[in-house]
Amino acid sequence: MTGASTSTAGSHHGLTDRLSRWARGLSGKPDEPQVESEPRARAGSAASREINRRRRLYEEIGEFLFAHDLDLTPLNFGVALDYLTGASIGVEKAVQAVLMERGKISNAWMESLAASQRADEVTPDALASMLDKVEENLDEFTGLMTESRNSAKDYGAALQEQAKGLAAGADNEPILARLVSLTRSMVEKTRQVETQLRENQKQTQALKSSLETARRAAEHDHLTGLPNRRAFEGVLREELKLAKEGDEQLSVAFCDIDHFKLVNDTHGHETGDRVLKFVAGLLAKASDDRCHVARHGGEEFVMLFRGKTAAETCEAVDAVREDLANRSLVNRTNGERMERVSFSAGVANVLAYDDPRAALKAADRALYLAKEHGRNRVYLAAEAD
CATH class of the missing domain: 1.10.287.40 (Serine-tRNA synthetase, tRNA binding domain)
Structure with a gap:
């Protein structure tokens, strides 16, 4: 057992050295001298502490990458570095969320995270x-x-x-x-x-x-991962064309989280973001090539159903509403149980209007009525004459 432990430790030490050299190569910096080659650096000196700190960091990065069976690439190294040092709040929150949800991280997920972080820079x-x-x-x-x-x-x-x-x-x-x-x-x-x-x-x-x-x-909302309003407008045009060509129904629903400001004020914006992502996930479960879900802005989502009547769309959206309303959510930050989270919705038949924008306005008016009449309900818009 002792021999095996020594071998593992030696292998791990070699990995740390390789990570150190590789990371410095990425940054274009020359190899830093090891502690042994610095006779003037006394134990406990600033230089020695910095070298040891970096060694520990590279060791942690190596453990993180290999624990999740991730490739040793510059992209993965950069994400791991941001996560372990807390250099990027966005990366830290995203990694923690996926670990809580799945317990493991994949190369594909790391690539999508890095892409979303870079996308934030696109103005x-x-x-x-x-x-x-x-x-x-x-x-x-x-x-x-x-x-x-x-x-x-x-x-x-x-x-x-x-x-x-x-x-x-x-x-x-x-x-x-x-x-x-x-x-x-x-x-x-x-x-x-x-x-x-x-x-x-x-x-x-x-x-x-x-x-x-x-x-x-x-065309994507980086918080929820859903398409955004701009992308939805393009999908609406395409789906309207397909519905008319195939003589199919087309219905739209606006969903808005009830009392969302109170969630933010009571539990903080970080918890509010998690609520948004959770609701987005529930709505997205209905998404396929005939149902499209997007974040329309703030705490409002929009759903487009091809092949469903407005009444059938009401039933589909109401099933999601009931699922959410019956869940007992917990504030992950402090472990406290949250007040019930629900959403209200308004539904309209797109083909009942000459202009799809008129259908969107009708669904929005129905949503407003649902809010006025008590929230946590789905209302169907009256069709145009």
Whole structure:
């Protein structure tokens, strides 16, 4: 047993060293000297304590990654570092939540978390800048194509002119020399254009990737993971088209958490965020290719059902409402049982209105009435005449 323990300890120590070197390589910093190679650093000195602190941190990161069978990648290392040091509150909260819910973390989840953190940095200005860059690249690409065509035309015209001289029996030697010069010039020009095109293609590819990330960020709510209002508007247009083509029903529901401000005021915004995510999860269980759920803003969610009448949609939404109202939620921060959490909803038949926006307003009015008449209920909007 002693030999096995020694072997494990040695292996773990080697892993710590590798993590230390790898992490410093990521940051571009040279290897730091070990304690043994620092005879001037007395035990307990600031330098020695810092070295030991980093060693312990790298050891914790290694234990975290291997405990969850995560790949040793820069992305995973960065997320683990943010979580263990508390450098990012968002990362810390997300990791704690998934550990409580699933007990284990996957590589795919780490990638999605890192993507959502990066997405927070995508501002409307940054998106506009990227779009401008794409347009600039496309203009440059068009210019290169025009320049290439013009060069080819000029080259062809010059060759024809020199060919006339050859046909006329003129002195061939200077004409051939000019042909060689023209050919060399065209080859060099072609090489330049090819180089520019390759560089332009690389930049366009990178911009496409950035724009895709920005687009995903612009259409998803990072707290709940649901599509946001902007994404829902696009889905509504598409589903309306499919419903009309397939002669199907289409209904929409607005759901709003009751007394949500009181939840925040009583238990804090962190608990309020967890309530939002919990309600989003319950609603999302109904989501499939014929039912779409999105966070419309604040504590309000929207659901779109294709193939269900407004009455059937009321039943589906009411089942979720009843499920939530019968649950006994606990404040994870202090272990205290929370007041009952519920939501009210308003439902409308989208196809009963000339404009889908009118249907949304009708569902919103029905939601308002549900709130006025006691909350924790689902109301169906009266259809337009």
